[in-house]
Amino acid sequence: MDEKSVGLVETHKVRLIDPDHPLRLQSGKTLAPIDVAYETYGRLSSAGDNAILICHALSGDAHAAGYHRPDDRKSGWWDAMIGPGKHIDTNKYFVICSNFLGGCSGTTGPSSINPATGKPYGLDFPIFTIADMVKVQKLLMDHLGVRQLLAVIGGSIGGMQVLQWAIAYPQFVRAAIPIATTTHLSAQSIAFDAVGRNAILADPDFADGRYHDAGAPQKGLGIARMIGHITYLSEQGMREKFGRGLRSAEQYRYDFDPEFSVETYLDYQGRSFVER
Structure with missing residues (x-):
């Protein structure tokens, strides 16, 4: 300590x-x-x-x-x-x-x-x-x-x-x-929040907000967190931190798994937030 x-x-x-x-x-x-x-x-x-x-x-x-x-x-x-x-x-x-x-x-x-x-x-x-x-x-x-x-x-x-x-x-x-x-949210910030909120509301596990006895809307919450992390960095910050770097290979894999480093970052942030 x-x-x-x-x-x-x-x-x-x-x-x-x-x-x-x-x-x-x-x-x-x-x-x-x-x-x-x-x-x-x-x-x-x-x-x-x-x-x-x-x-x-x-x-x-x-x-x-x-x-x-x-x-x-x-x-x-x-x-x-x-x-x-x-x-x-x-x-x-x-x-x-x-x-x-x-x-x-x-x-x-x-x-x-x-x-x-x-x-x-x-x-x-x-x-x-x-x-x-x-x-x-x-x-x-x-x-x-x-x-x-x-x-x-x-x-x-x-x-x-x-x-x-x-x-x-x-x-x-x-x-x-x-x-x-x-002092106030911009129209763009309000828009991002609206999309994140709707990701949670659209999760079937949200159950109109009465999910406490049955689980939690983890998928919707994870997506909302991913959206949030897009707003936590500027476009320049994203470019400097991730660019167009690939996750682990030098060539495209041509599938729907996270391919770019920025995708991996968002995926991790969404999963870790739900687990927390």
Whole structure:
């Protein structure tokens, strides 16, 4: 275990919204209860003003640093950045990472039990926005006794949350550090998302969102992930990384198996995401 690691950590869970006081979402619908999974590293100052909130990307979770067990081979997803003496120094800062609303890695989302039916929400889970995610994160900060955030840091959809923090709570946030993000999706990005979403919806195993007892739409999810990874690199980046290189031969094989290196890359990303 890295001597600069935060060491063994635990994912905590707290109920921030109880059934009697539902959260009103931006859509006008309400949601309750809401549980949030989170991890913290370092200590909060007596003034409650040395906290840094880390906002994860689409498929991330609250486990940003350290290890859950002594025999863990894989550390938190941003362990290289968070820890004693690291860029986000836990000797100085109180670092928080929570699974966002709808994240389904401990925080209430479509896989959570709908109290009205006793079954997973699935497609009955209400549509929510970045603003709703941040509203729940603010409730967590209040619960932890944070009086001011020294910084909010996040990439991709996490970066969108960072921007929303700066808009919604400008006096509460001293610094906003958005990474690889945007204020809004372009028409092309919306189009890619629509194709990915429809790949999942068209998978027979999706079963109108009620697949939790029967399996999972793995084929559709894998294709959606492949589409996503096309958007994660620019055309120039694709050309520099893969070009028209073949997977393993110097000649074409003339079949429908992955032939080009870029096809192999997308195939791997789709399969590994489903397995994860």
